[in-house]
Amino acid sequence: MILKTTKQKDYELIDSGEGKKLEKYGPYFLVRPDPEAIWLKNLSDEIWTKAELKFIRNEHHTKWIIKEGTPKSWNISYGDLNFSIKPTSFKHTGLFPEQLPNWQWTEKIIKNYILKISKEEDKPKVLNLFAYTGGATLACARAGAEVCHVDGSKTAVAWARENAELSGLKDAPIRWIIEDVLIFLKREIKRGHKYDAIIMDPPSFGHGPKDELWKIEEHFIELMKLCKEILSDKPLFVIINGYTAGYSPIAYQNNLIDMMKEHKGNIEIGELVIQESNSERLLPCGIFARWEKK
Secondary structure (H helix, E strand, O other), rough: OOOOOOEEEEEEEEEEOOEEEEEEHHHEEEEOOOOOOOOOOOHHHHOOOOOEEEEOOOOOOOEEEEEOOOOEOOOEEEEEEEEEEEEOOOOOOOHHHHHHHHHHHHHHHHHHHHOOEEEEEEEEEEEEEEEOOHHHHHHHHHOOOOEEEOOOOOHHHHHHHHHHHHHOOOOOOEEEEEEEHHHHHHHHHOOOOOOOEEEOOOOOOOOOOOOOEHHHHHHHHHHHHHHHHEEEOOOOOOEEEEEEOOHHHHHHHHHHHHHOOOHHHHHEEEEEEEOOOOOEEEEEEEEEEEEEEE
């Protein structure tokens, strides 16, 4: 299955190729490395050189080359939410545009569920792990869920809160947690807390706020065991996103089969892609596996 993101009002993939991609975020054009783009560019070098921001990576250094007059951050509208775009030293912008189909999928499930419940306290509880700058968090909160947003980076959580305010969700029922994911899950289980849906985007490698080490090849199985334990008796959905580990979505599917074997539902797996705005060509951006209640 392929989940495809196409041109949006404030975002588009203009071109890609030769290890790079040319994107437009609001009024500004960005050139960033992309190892998936092992094909020729469609557009001329003259068009690419007009970009206001270009990320350079070589054996000596990594840095952004930014044309004079270009701001260090700016706001865009995406998926009917608002985001602060801030090019970082890791080439990221604070937004993963390819996640839009997943946001739309979760919002639809949450809205359909809320239509069927009679009590305010029965609103679905969503847990977003490795939640970064909060796109999925905001989508779920806007749909009517209570959300727990967990990330080990103080900077990322502050950025997510800024996005919430920009999107008119400052007072939405969101818990903002800066903590190592595994430590948080163990504490929540001890507290007896349960969640009706889980979203996760585990990196290949990382550190928690107290320098706790995360390696996906060492800790992913434990993560899935803890998530299974913290899931409510009537779960709505689970999403696993993958980017840099090099795994097949089948690997995530196998984990979901085991995790959700006591519940009736459907599993979908596949790739997240973005279509170039000037061609039919698709840029692979990641993988996913997701389970939905029948």
